[in-house]
Amino acid sequence: MTDAFASTAFTSTGSASTAFTRTVGVRWRDLDALGHVNHVVFLTYLEEGRDAFYVDTLGHDPSYVVARIEIDLRSEVRYEHRQVSVRIEPERLGRTSLTTRETVLVPSGEVAAAARVVTVRWDAQEHRPVPFTAADRERLTALIPA
Numbered sequence: 001m002t003d004a005f006a007s008t009a010f011t012s013t014g015s016a017s018t019a020f021t022r023t024v025g026v027r028w029r030d031l032d033a034l035g036h037v038n039h040v041v042f043l044t045y046l047e048e049g050r051d052a053f054y055v056d057t058l059g060h061d062p063s064y065v066v067a068r069i070e071i072d073l074r075s076e077v078r079y080e081h082r083q084v085s086v087r088i089e090p091e092r093l094g095r096t097s098l099t100t101r102e103t104v105l106v107p108s109g110e111v112a113a114a115a116r117v118v119t120v121r122w123d124a125q126e127h128r129p130v131p132f133t134a135a136d137r138e139r140l141t142a143l144i145p146a
Helices: 040-057 135-140
Strands: 009-014 017-025 066-073 083-093 097-105 110-124
Touching: 017 040, 040 066, 040 083, 040 097, 040 110, 040 135, 083 135
Parallel strands: none
Antiparallel strands: 009 017, 017 083, 066 110, 083 097, 097 110
C-alpha cells in the first residue's frame, strides 16, 4: 500500500458509532466516456479505504477476501472533485468475518455510494477462512456500536 493518500483519522459520526475515514484521489483513468467515475471504480475506492482501515485498526495488513458486497450508487463523482472520502464503519464481527458499512463521499459531503461489505479473514496458504486473533477481536469489537 502506498502512502499517496491523505492521512487517516477516526471521527465520530454520532454518539453510537465511530467511523474510519480515508481520502482517496480521483485518477484520470477512473473516468468513463460520460466524464464521471465508472461504476466499477467505486469498488476500488472502497477497497483502498478498507485496506487502510484494517492496517490502522489492527496494526497490520491481514489477508482477507470479500465474501459479499452490496452497493448503492447515489451520485456521480467527477474528475473535478479531485478526491473522495471513504468512510468505514464496523457493524458486526463474526468468528472469521467482519461486516462493515462503507460510504464514498464527494468533497461537499454528498454520498456518492453506500455499501455493506462482508470480509472474511483468509489463510492464503491453506485457502480457507481463519478466525480473528483475540487481539484483533478486541480492537474491532471496540469500534462496533452496542
